[in-house]
Amino acid sequence: MRFSFLLTLLTLCSLAVGCGGSKPKSKPGAKPAAVSTAAARQASSDAQADMLQQALILLEDLDQFNAEVVQREVLQTLNRWLHNRKLNPDWQPDPLIETLPEEVRQMSRMENLATSYFRDPKYPGTLRGSDFDYIEGCVWAYSLSTYIREHAELPPELAKWITTQENLTTNGEREDLRTACILFDWTVRNIQLRDEASQFAPGTAREPWEVLQIGYGDAVERARIFILMARQQGLSPFALELKSDDGKKSTDVVGVAIAGEIYLFDAGYGLPLTTGEGVATLAEASQGEGVTKAMSSTKYAYPYDAKSFENATALIDACSTSLLQSSTLLESQLTGKLRLRLAVEPTKQAETLKAAGIKYVRLWEVPILAEDGLRLRLRDQPTAGATQPTLAQQFYMERQLYDQTSPLAIGRLLHLMGRFDNEIQRPGARKMYLFARSFDLQMQKLNFREQVKLMEAQGMRLPRNPEQQQYYVNAMLENAKTLKMVASYQLGQIALDSEQYPSAIDYFEIRTLKEFPAIMYASQARYGLARANVGQSTNKKLSLEEQQQAIETAVEWLTYVDDIASPQRRGNTLLAERLIPPQEKEEEPEAEEPTEEEEKSE
Numbered sequence: 001m002r003f004s005f006l007l008t009l010l011t012l013c014s015l016a017v018g019c020g021g022s023k024p025k026s027k028p029g030a031k032p033a034a035v036s037t038a039a040a041r042q043a044s045s046d047a048q049a050d051m052l053q054q055a056l057i058l059l060e061d062l063d064q065f066n067a068e069v070v071q072r073e074v075l076q077t078l079n080r081w082l083h084n085r086k087l088n089p090d091w092q093p094d095p096l097i098e099t100l101p102e103e104v105r106q107m108s109r110m111e112n113l114a115t116s117y118f119r120d121p122k123y124p125g126t127l128r129g130s131d132f133d134y135i136e137g138c139v140w141a142y143s144l145s146t147y148i149r150e151h152a153e154l155p156p157e158l159a160k161w162i163t164t165q166e167n168l169t170t171n172g173e174r175e176d177l178r179t180a181c182i183l184f185d186w187t188v189r190n191i192q193l194r195d196e197a198s199q200f201a202p203g204t205a206r207e208p209w210e211v212l213q214i215g216y217g218d219a220v221e222r223a224r225i226f227i228l229m230a231r232q233q234g235l236s237p238f239a240l241e242l243k244s245d246d247g248k249k250s251t252d253v254v255g256v257a258i259a260g261e262i263y264l265f266d267a268g269y270g271l272p273l274t275t276g277e278g279v280a281t282l283a284e285a286s287q288g289e290g291v292t293k294a295m296s297s298t299k300y301a302y303p304y305d306a307k308s309f310e311n312a313t314a315l316i317d318a319c320s321t322s323l324l325q326s327s328t329l330l331e332s333q334l335t336g337k338l339r340l341r342l343a344v345e346p347t348k349q350a351e352t353l354k355a356a357g358i359k360y361v362r363l364w365e366v367p368i369l370a371e372d373g374l375r376l377r378l379r380d381q382p383t384a385g386a387t388q389p390t391l392a393q394q395f396y397m398e399r400q401l402y403d404q405t406s407p408l409a410i411g412r413l414l415h416l417m418g419r420f421d422n423e424i425q426r427p428g429a430r431k432m433y434l435f436a437r438s439f440d441l442q443m444q445k446l447n448f449r450e451q452v453k454l455m456e457a458q459g460m461r462l463p464r465n466p467e468q469q470q471y472y473v474n475a476m477l478e479n480a481k482t483l484k485m486v487a488s489y490q491l492g493q494i495a496l497d498s499e500q501y502p503s504a505i506d507y508f509e510i511r512t513l514k515e516f517p518a519i520m521y522a523s524q525a526r527y528g529l530a531r532a533n534v535g536q537s538t539n540k541k542l543s544l545e546e547q548q549q550a551i552e553t554a555v556e557w558l559t560y561v562d563d564i565a566s567p568q569r570r571g572n573t574l575l576a577e578r579l580i581p582p583q584e585k586e587e588e589p590e591a592e593e594p595t596e597e598e599e600k601s602e
Contacts, residue, residue: 055078133209439484512525533553
């Protein structure tokens, strides 16, 4: 019975991603592409549309097919479409590219932007590294940000504040600011801050697609997730290069241009900038110390003052793939469900930003350097006596989790596409995460022979020697624990995003931190617990005492001792003080001057 259940579970996973490496079939109603060489040469506009439709079917249903097959088929189909469509020979790369450092302009990915189709450099042992990664990341960001925009709610006080802003004269402008706020908040809740390897400058180790999939990155990588998601909703986001008093430059703060103003969000602190109410603008931050004061806690002074913001440089986020003519052409043809923003027009965005009062604007080198991050990580090979996994080993372990067929991988894919609930003959993200949790328990209930039989039933060729078989079984059992650990954490995130606060508290505290105290998401799980308790404190069914207890519990999680070195500790400390303001020290009474009589008596 146990074996049958588990085999059924794994079969469902296989069905969810199609049949291994088989070529995906078009949906009913999709016209077959022209197959003969003669027809291809004389392809009509209808045939070209059919070819593009084939690629879009795969991108809309990423969870239905094998990842490697999808990557190969999408790139090949899009490049055939580009070949038939013909690139414009008069097209020129964006002039703002000249603002990049020369060594960045000379990188291989910056070559042939006008004439290149979508590229695949073929890194060893992985399907990753091609322009498909950027396209898939845009699909995730578009699908997820659309779901968030349609379902998330702002805190009542922030929603009310937006309605009072005189510069927001239309519903569309107010909706843009609401969208920016909810997308930033999702990014902060779901992307854990984690310092990358020291050999990488901030933001250059990973591209946004990878950070979005694995759920952690440094502050600049988190900022780029917010930029990507906001851009997919038609906003105009960018990074701000700010210089602190000590001369150190940082790009953790994101600006979003709306209705002639620049609204500011700090990805490192995990908080919108503010003067004490609402979201601060660049103009407000540049005119006085109100923002600096409001963003400082009793323990940490905010590193940027009015001069920092007055002299800020706007950095336009554009990787090489977004600068290709191929991306511009593809985006112009996307009129269906996937209206992706693939191409970036730096000069056009720069004009918008300058009109909003930005003095200095240039193209950001970080996105292009990040495209080379994978190649550099794969060069980090093991050395004798090393006790920690290399960057290459870490990458392959992450790919084992997310690029292989498993309940976790499918659940995460559905999560990123905003598909949480079950559909007809199609499980949602919640169900697949629950499958991942149960997989560990069901595997442990099987005896050794059943475990071996199950692995063989899934196509694994095991050695006949029982001792060698045990090695593979142990590896699968360990992998099952990892799937359960990550799935538990992500179920907590889904519950938090859905405002199911008791469920979020249970998943984060009991099923994640208590069961897996060493989980890589421990810091973010504690932050999730804080946010869930803040949400719970607004439950009108609770007594005033219970509401206050929830706030106090939130502060305890925000100031948890294990997070003293967390990259988000400054923002967490500030948020904790906003929830429960620190008691002002009682001023000691000034000593009174003794009277003449008292002096004589002495």
